[in-house]
Amino acid sequence: MFRYLLTVVLVIASATAGFSQKGLYDASQEWPVKIDDGWFTARTLTFGPYSTSSRKNGIDRNIDLSFIKSPQHAFNIRVKGQEQDILIQVAQAAHIAFSGLSLPSFLDKMPATALFSYIGINAAKNEPLKQWQLILKDMNYLELNDNKPAGVLRSPETELRVTANNRFGAHNSYENICYEFHLRKQVVAAVVTGEHPRVWMSADIERNALQPILAAAIGALLVR
Template sequence: MFRYLPALLLVIACHTMAFSQKALYTSAQELPVKIDDGWFTARTISFGPYQTSSRKNGIDAGTDLSFIKSPQHPFNFRVTGNNADILIQVIQVAHIGLSGLSLPSFLDKMPPPALFTYAGINAGKNEPQQQWQMILKDMTYLELNDNKPAGILQSPETDIRITANNRFGAKNSYENICYEFHYRKEVVAAVVTGQQPRVWMSTKTDHTPLQAMLAAAIGTLLVR
C-alpha cells in the first residue's frame, strides 16, 4: 500500500493547487469591467471601484527614469478609486536597458535584445513615498499552456509573482490571455485582457494598500 503513497500525495497536492487558484474565480470576487470609448474623450476603463484615465504620450514631467537606457513608446496614465490616485509610467525596453535592476532569474536569463514592458507605479496621496514597478516579458503560447512566470510586481519590501495562461481561451493560442498575481502562495488577483476583459480581486485585499497596487498593475495590462 505504501508504495502508492507518493503518487497519492502528488495527486492531492495538484488538486489542492488547482483549487487554490480556482478559489479566486468566483462571482463574488469578479469586478465588473466597463470600457468607455466616448465621442470626445480617449478610451478609459473601469473595473469595480477603479478607473483608468486616458493615456498620455511620453513620461510625466518630474519623473526620473534615467536608470533605464533607451526607453521606447513611453506613455503615462492614472488609476483612481477607493481614495487612491496612482500615476503609472509605461515603456518598452530591451533587457540590456534594465541592466541596473535586480531581476528574477526567468527574466534575467532572457537574451539582451528581448523586449520587456516596464511600468513604474507611484501611489499618490495615500502612500506618497511608496514606489512599485512591474516588469513583464512576452509569452509563447507553450508557456501560456502551462501558466509559466510572465513577470513581477515589486516594491523594496514585497514581491508579487505574475504568471500568464490561456485558460479562458484555446490551448496553443494567445486568445484571452489571463494574468495571475501570486502573493504569499495565493492567487490574489487576475485579469483577462483583450476585447472582452475580465477582472478578479481577492476579498482578502479589501481596504489594503496592496489592493491599490494590484489595481494599478491590472490597469496597466488593460490599457497597454
C-alpha cells in the same frame, strides 16, 4: 478498484494541472469592467471601484525612468478610485536596459535584446514616497499553457510573482491572456486583457494597502 482510483486521480490531476488557485475566480470576487470608447473622448475603463484616465503619450517626469536609455512606446495614465489617484508610466525597453536592476532569474536569463514591458507605479497616498515597478516579458503559447512566470510586481519591501495563462482562451493560443498576481502562495488578483477584459480581486485584501497598487497594475495592463 485500482483502475477506478487511477481514473479519479487522473481526472483530478487533469482538472488542476497548469493553473493556480481557482477560488479567486468566484463570481463574488469578479469586478465588472466597462469600456468607454466615446466618439469625442479617449478610451477609458472602469473596473470595480477604480477607473483609468485616457492615455497620454510620452514620459511623465514624476516617475524616474533615467535607467532606461531608449524607452519605446512610452505613455502614462492615472488610476483613480477609493480616494486614490495613482500615476503610472508604461514603456518598453530591451533587457540590456535593465542591467542595473536585480531581476528574478527567469527574467535575467532572457537575451539582451528581449523586450520587457516596464510599468512604474507611484505609490498610493498612504505611502507617498514608495514607488512600485511591474516588469513583464513576452510569453509564448507553450508558457501560457502552463501558467509560467511572466514577471514581477515589486517595491523595495514587497514582491509579488506574476504568471500568465490562456485558461480563458484556446489551448496553444494567445487568446484572452490572463495575468495572475501571487502574494506568497495565494493568488490575490487576476486580469484578462484584450477585447473582452475581466478582473478579479481577492476579498482577502479588500481593505489592504496592496489593493490600490494591484488596481494600478491591472489598469496599466488593460490599456497598454
